[in-house]
Amino acid sequence: MLQRLKSSFWSFLSVLVRAVVSLVINKLFAVFYGPNGITLYSHFQNLISIVTTVPDGGVNVGAIKFLAPAGLRSATYKRYFWASFLLNLLCIGLALLLIFSFPGYFLDVFLDTDAQFWRWGLYFAAGVCLLTLNVFLLSVLLSQRALKWHMLSTAAGALAGVLALYVTRGVWPLEQVLLLVLGAQASVFILTLAILGWQRLLPSVGRLRIPRSVYRGLGKYILMAISAVVCLKLTNFYIRDYVIAQFNLYQTGLWQAVVKVSESYSAVYTSLVGMLVYPRMAALANQHEALRKYTRATFLLVLPALAVGLLLVYLLRDWVLLLLFNQDFVQAGYLFDYQLLGDFLRMWSIILTNLMVIRTQVRLYIAWQVGSALLYIILVYLLLEPLGLEGVTMAHALRYAATLLFAVLYYNKFIRP
Known part of the structure; x- marks a missing residue:
C-alpha cells in the first residue's frame, strides 16, 4: 500500500510539473510575442509532435509493455530495449524526411528567407532527435517504476525550457527562441542517460540478435501511433495553416x-x-x-x-x-x-x-x-x-x-x- 501511494505521489507530481510549466511557457510567449507568438509556438509544437508521436505513442508504449515484466539481465529486456531504440531512430529519420521533403509547407511559416532554411532545419533536426530519444529513456524508467527519477528528469527538461525562454525576454527573433527552447529541453537527454546508467538500466550491445517477433510485437503499436500522427497531428497542422491563410496570425492566435x-x-x-x-x-x-x-x-x-x-x-x-x-x-x-x-x-x-x-x-x-x-x-x-x-x-x-x-x-x- 505504501509503495502504491509513493508511486501515485511521484506520478501526480510529474503531471503537475508538466502542466504548470506548460502554462508558464504559454504565458511568457503571450507576454513577449503576443497572439502571433502563440500561433507560431503552437505550430512549432505541432511540428515537433509529427516527429515524436509515433515513437512515443507507438514504440514506447509497446516498449513499456514488454520491458516491464522482463528481468534486467534477461535476453528479453536486452532485445526489446535495443529494438525500441532502433525503431525510435527509424521513426525519427522518416518523420524528418517527410518534413524536409515539403519545406515550403512545414517550415516556411518560421523563416523569412531561403538562406536560413538549412541551418535552422539542422538545429531543429538535432534538437528533436535528442528530445525524442530522451522520451524513450523516460519510458524505460516508467517500465521499471523508477517514478522518482522519471519526475526529476521530466521537471529538469520542463524548467530548462522555461529558463531558456525567460532569459531571452522577447529580444531574440521568435524563430531563434523556438529553437532555443527545444534545445534546452532536448539537452536533458544527457541527464536521463546518466540516470539510466547509474540505475543499471542500460543493457549491453554485445551478442545482440533481435528476432523478427520482437519487431512484430512493437509494430502493432507503431501502426496505431502512425494513424494518430496522420489523422490528428497532421490534421491539426493543416487546419491551423488553413485558418492562418483565411485570417492572419493575430486572429489565429486568439483561437x-x-x-x-x-x-x-x-x-x-x-x-x-x-x-x-x-x-x-x-x-x-x-x-x-x-x-x-x-x-x-x-x-x-x-x-x-x-x-x-x-x-x-x-x-x-x-x-x-x-x-x-x-x-x-x-x-x-x-x-x-x-x-x-x-x-x-x-x-x-x-x-x-x-x-x-x-x-x-x-x-x-x-x-x-x-x-x-x-x-x-x-x-x-x-x-x-x-x-x-x-x-x-x-x-x-x-x-x-x-x-x-x-x-x-x-x-x-x-x-x-
Missing part, C-alpha cells in the same frame, strides 16, 4: 489561446486516466465481464466531474485568459462555448475508445482515426466561412459528438452483453 487552455487541462486529465484507469483496464483485458463493469462504472463516474470542471472553466474564462496570457486575449472568450463542449465529449469518450487500444484492434482504431480526421476537415471547410473562427470550434464539438456516439456503439456491440 490558439483557447486551444492552449484546452490542451492544459486535457493533458492533466489524460495523464490521470493513463495512470489510474488505463492500467486497470489493461489488466482486465482478458476478463470480459470485469472489463465491461469497470469500463461502464468509470465512464459514468467521470461524467459529473468533467461537467463541473469544464463549467468552472467556462464561468472563469475571461480571468483564465488574462491569467495565462494577457489583456489582448480576453476577446477570445466567445470561442470557449463550442470548444468546451467538444472537450467534454472528447474526454468523456476516451474511457471507451481506450478499449480499442487495450484489445489491440488495429484496423478498427485506424478506421476511427481516419474517419474522425476527415469529418473534422470537412466541417471546418463548411463552417469557417459563414461562422468565422467560431466555426472551427463548432467543427471540434461536432467531431467529438460523432466520436462519442461511435464509442458508445462500439461498447454496446463488442463489450456489453
Whole structure:
C-alpha cells in the first residue's frame, strides 16, 4: 500500500510539473510575442509532435509493455530495449524526411528567407532527435517504476525550457527562441542517460540478435501511433495553416489561446486516466465481464466531474485568459462555448475508445482515426466561412459528438452483453 501511494505521489507530481510549466511557457510567449507568438509556438509544437508521436505513442508504449515484466539481465529486456531504440531512430529519420521533403509547407511559416532554411532545419533536426530519444529513456524508467527519477528528469527538461525562454525576454527573433527552447529541453537527454546508467538500466550491445517477433510485437503499436500522427497531428497542422491563410496570425492566435487552455487541462486529465484507469483496464483485458463493469462504472463516474470542471472553466474564462496570457486575449472568450463542449465529449469518450487500444484492434482504431480526421476537415471547410473562427470550434464539438456516439456503439456491440 505504501509503495502504491509513493508511486501515485511521484506520478501526480510529474503531471503537475508538466502542466504548470506548460502554462508558464504559454504565458511568457503571450507576454513577449503576443497572439502571433502563440500561433507560431503552437505550430512549432505541432511540428515537433509529427516527429515524436509515433515513437512515443507507438514504440514506447509497446516498449513499456514488454520491458516491464522482463528481468534486467534477461535476453528479453536486452532485445526489446535495443529494438525500441532502433525503431525510435527509424521513426525519427522518416518523420524528418517527410518534413524536409515539403519545406515550403512545414517550415516556411518560421523563416523569412531561403538562406536560413538549412541551418535552422539542422538545429531543429538535432534538437528533436535528442528530445525524442530522451522520451524513450523516460519510458524505460516508467517500465521499471523508477517514478522518482522519471519526475526529476521530466521537471529538469520542463524548467530548462522555461529558463531558456525567460532569459531571452522577447529580444531574440521568435524563430531563434523556438529553437532555443527545444534545445534546452532536448539537452536533458544527457541527464536521463546518466540516470539510466547509474540505475543499471542500460543493457549491453554485445551478442545482440533481435528476432523478427520482437519487431512484430512493437509494430502493432507503431501502426496505431502512425494513424494518430496522420489523422490528428497532421490534421491539426493543416487546419491551423488553413485558418492562418483565411485570417492572419493575430486572429489565429486568439483561437490558439483557447486551444492552449484546452490542451492544459486535457493533458492533466489524460495523464490521470493513463495512470489510474488505463492500467486497470489493461489488466482486465482478458476478463470480459470485469472489463465491461469497470469500463461502464468509470465512464459514468467521470461524467459529473468533467461537467463541473469544464463549467468552472467556462464561468472563469475571461480571468483564465488574462491569467495565462494577457489583456489582448480576453476577446477570445466567445470561442470557449463550442470548444468546451467538444472537450467534454472528447474526454468523456476516451474511457471507451481506450478499449480499442487495450484489445489491440488495429484496423478498427485506424478506421476511427481516419474517419474522425476527415469529418473534422470537412466541417471546418463548411463552417469557417459563414461562422468565422467560431466555426472551427463548432467543427471540434461536432467531431467529438460523432466520436462519442461511435464509442458508445462500439461498447454496446463488442463489450456489453
